[in-house]
Amino acid sequence: MDGFKKFTYPNGEIASKGLIKNGKPEGFWINYYQNGNIKSKGKRVNNKLDSIWNFYNKNGVLSVSLKYENGVKNGWKITYNKNSSVVKKELFNSDTIQELRIFYSSGKIKEKVSFKNGLKHGSAFRFDTTGLEQVWWRYNQGKGRELIINRKDQLNRKTGIWLKFEDGKVVEEVNYSEGYKEGIERIYNQKGDLLNINEYHENIIKKDVSNLSEIEINKEFDSEGVIIKSGFFTKDGKPHGVHRKYNNKGEVVSSYIYKYGVLYGEGIVKKNGMKHGYWVFYYPSGIKLSQGEFKNGVKVGEWFYFYENGLLESSGMYSGNGKQNGLWKEYYTNGSVYEEINYFEGLYDGIYKAFDDTGRIIIQGNFKDDYEEGEWFYINGSFSQRGNYIDGQKEGEWRSYYNEKQLVFKGQFKNGLPIGEHIFWYNSGNLFCLGEYVSGRKSGQWIHYTEGGKVLIITEYIDGLERVLNGYEINPQHEAEDYIEYENTGYK
Numbered sequence: 001m002d003g004f005k006k007f008t009y010p011n012g013e014i015a016s017k018g019l020i021k022n023g024k025p026e027g028f029w030i031n032y033y034q035n036g037n038i039k040s041k042g043k044r045v046n047n048k049l050d051s052i053w054n055f056y057n058k059n060g061v062l063s064v065s066l067k068y069e070n071g072v073k074n075g076w077k078i079t080y081n082k083n084s085s086v087v088k089k090e091l092f093n094s095d096t097i098q099e100l101r102i103f104y105s106s107g108k109i110k111e112k113v114s115f116k117n118g119l120k121h122g123s124a125f126r127f128d129t130t131g132l133e134q135v136w137w138r139y140n141q142g143k144g145r146e147l148i149i150n151r152k153d154q155l156n157r158k159t160g161i162w163l164k165f166e167d168g169k170v171v172e173e174v175n176y177s178e179g180y181k182e183g184i185e186r187i188y189n190q191k192g193d194l195l196n197i198n199e200y201h202e203n204i205i206k207k208d209v210s211n212l213s214e215i216e217i218n219k220e221f222d223s224e225g226v227i228i229k230s231g232f233f234t235k236d237g238k239p240h241g242v243h244r245k246y247n248n249k250g251e252v253v254s255s256y257i258y259k260y261g262v263l264y265g266e267g268i269v270k271k272n273g274m275k276h277g278y279w280v281f282y283y284p285s286g287i288k289l290s291q292g293e294f295k296n297g298v299k300v301g302e303w304f305y306f307y308e309n310g311l312l313e314s315s316g317m318y319s320g321n322g323k324q325n326g327l328w329k330e331y332y333t334n335g336s337v338y339e340e341i342n343y344f345e346g347l348y349d350g351i352y353k354a355f356d357d358t359g360r361i362i363i364q365g366n367f368k369d370d371y372e373e374g375e376w377f378y379i380n381g382s383f384s385q386r387g388n389y390i391d392g393q394k395e396g397e398w399r400s401y402y403n404e405k406q407l408v409f410k411g412q413f414k415n416g417l418p419i420g421e422h423i424f425w426y427n428s429g430n431l432f433c434l435g436e437y438v439s440g441r442k443s444g445q446w447i448h449y450t451e452g453g454k455v456l457i458i459t460e461y462i463d464g465l466e467r468v469l470n471g472y473e474i475n476p477q478h479e480a481e482d483y484i485e486y487e488n489t490g491y492k
Contacts, residue, residue, distance in 0.1 A: 009034050018044075033058050045070070057082070066092075071439060081105065095440065096393075096416060104129055113137075117371065117392040118416070120144060123168045133165060153178070166190060174200070197259050226250055234260060242269050259284075267294065283308050298322035311335045319345060332357050342367070365389070382427075383408070392416075402427040411437075426451050435461075 006017040013036060018029030024047040031039040037060035042053030048071030055064040061082055067075030073092035081087045085107060091099040096118045102111040108131055113124040119142035126135035134151070137144045153159045157179030164172035167190060174185035181200035189195055220229040227250060231243030238261030245254045255269040263286065267279030274297035281289040287310060292303030299318045307313045312335070316328030323346035330339040336357055342350025348367035356362050365376030371392030378385045387398030393416030400409035406429055411422035417440030424433040430453060435446030441464030448457040460467050 042068075094415070114139075116141070125165075125168075133163065136163065155179075179203075199260070222248070231256075231258075244269065262286075270296075273297075292318070295320070307333055309333065316341075316343070321345075379404075385409075387413070408432075435459075440464075 002020050002022065004018070005020045007015045009015050011034065013034050014032050015034075016029060016031040018025055019027040021027075025044050026047065028041070028043050030041040033039050035058060037058060038056050040053060040055045042049060043051045049068035050070065052065060052067050054062055057063045059082070062080055062084060064077065064079050066073060066077035069075075072095040074094060075092065077090040077092060078086055079088040079090075083105070085105055086103050087105070088103065089099075089101040090097055097115050099115060100111070100113040101109055104110050106129065108129060109127055111124070111126045113120055114122045116122070120137070120139040121141060122139060124137040124139060124144070125133045128134050128150075132150050134149065136147045136149055138147075147161070149161050149163045151158075151160050158176035159178070160176060162172075162174055162176055163170050169188075169190045169192065171188050171190065172185070173188075174181055175183040180203035182203075183200060185196075185198040185200060186194060187196035187198075216235065217230065217232050219227055222228050226248055227246050229243070229245055231239055232241040234240055239256070239258040240260050241258065243256040243258065244252050247253050252268055252270065254266065256266045257264040257269070262284050263282050265279055265281040267275055268277040270276050275294040276296060278291070278293050280291045283289050285308060287308050288306050289308075290303060290305045292299060293301040298320075299322050300320055302315065302317050304315045305313045311333065312331050314328060314330045316324060317326040319325040324343040325345065326343060327350075328339075328341045328343060329337055330341070332338050334357060336359055337355050338357075339355070340351070340353040341348060342352065344350070347370040349369060350367060352363070352365055352367055353361055354363035360379070362379040363377070365372055366374045372389035373391070375386070375388050382403050383400060384404050385398065385400045387394055388396045394413035395415070397410065397412055399407060402408045406425070406427060408425045408427060409423070411418055412420040418437040419439065421434065421436050423431070426432045428451060430451050431449050432451075433446065433448045435442060436444050442461040443463070444461060446459045446461060447455060448459075450456050457469070459469050
């Protein structure tokens with residue numbers, strides 16, 4: 001019957017209490033441990049979790065707080081330790097994680113990770129207890145590269161690469177040895193443009209672009225007094241900064257940028273300081289780094305980027321406003337294609353392909369406005385997966401195969417959430433596991449089998465929580481583990 005209800009444990013202690021409407025929980029509910037302490041409390045609307053829910057450990061201490069809307073996570077999920085200090089914060093939007101922050105017990109941030117479509121994307125950092133970046137990851141759709149930075153040796157002296165960030169962007173880069181600056185120091189603006197480059201030896205600057213007393217300007221004129229060349233030189237005669245050549249009308253026809261005698265780039269720098277026309281940039285070794293066209297300081301048209309071994313690293317087009325447009329190709333260092341990406345005004349849009357170093361396609365699908373759309377397939381070693389996306393979320397039936405023939409997984413998704421029956425097989429084709437999802441949560445019986453076909457484990461779930469294991473009732477540590485679960489089928 002509907003109305004206010006109390007449910008009890010076998011010993012008579014209250015297990016939960018709240019309103020029942022149309023035979024289902026509604027409104028504010030409280031769940032209890034058998035010792036009488038609150039396990040969780042929060043609101044349900046139309047039988048779905050809604051608003052702020054708080055979860056507690058058996059001692060009655062708040063362990064997790066998270067916000068739901070219409071049964072899915074929407075907002076911050078905050079995890080606490082036994083001392084009520086925040087140890088983790090996760091930001092969700094429609095049950096998809098957007099950002100992760102992990103904290104030291106002192107409350108200072110330890111790690112910060114951004115996500116896109118549920119995958120790590122962009123810059124991620126690990127910090128020391130003072131808040132200094134220690135590890136820098138750069139992710140692109142879940143693929144990441146790690147760089148160890150800002151370290152000290154056993155004598156507490158700075159060593160290795162040190163980077164300074166502003167709003168997640170590198171603004172300073174320098175190498176240290178035994179506590180002293182050693183080698184090249186680079187200064188950038190937040191757009192990534194190189195502003196300054198200095199050279200150090202044992203913390204003493206050898207070459208400093210900002211020390212104008214070491215730099216002298218030199219101008220050459222023709223017999224009629226019209227300027228034909230201009231540029232800066234160090235006192236020891238090395239070209240530095242912007243050098244220009246002019247025609248007989250005094251118009252710039254070519255420009256060169258030097259860093260203490262080393263050619264950095266050549267093209268045209270207008271009087272307002274903007275790059276214009278065709279440009280070539282170089283590594284310090286003199287090997288070509290990139291080439292393409294500028295228009296009033298903005299990259300336009302086709303550009304090429306090269307590895308220092310001379311082979312092509314990437315190529316593609318920029319639109320008139322400097323955003324990637326059309327087909328771009330990325331290459332391995334052996335010259336074979338790594339990725340083919342289509343862009344529209346800087347966003348992924350169109351066919352996407354990724355290749356292994358033998359030229360085999362390992363990922364293929366379509367993007368629309370930066371989100372996966374339509375059919376995609378992935379290959380990871382001997383395993384492959386196929387399925388459809390709508391607006392970056394898995395939709396419909398997905399399948400995984402072993403050696404591209406043997407089915408090892410089959411299941412349905414809606415709005416990125418697993419639903420209905422999901423079945424898994426061993427690589428041999430024998431049944432491994434089957435069970436059902438309801439709104440992204442495991443529900444009912446999940447059965448695991450041995451490869452010989454015998455039942456191994458039977459687990460019963462209610463709202464994604466294990467309640468019975470091989471016939472024995474179990475109590476999860478706390479309701480906060482009521483999470484949307486994505487099975488590990490080889491890809492996320």
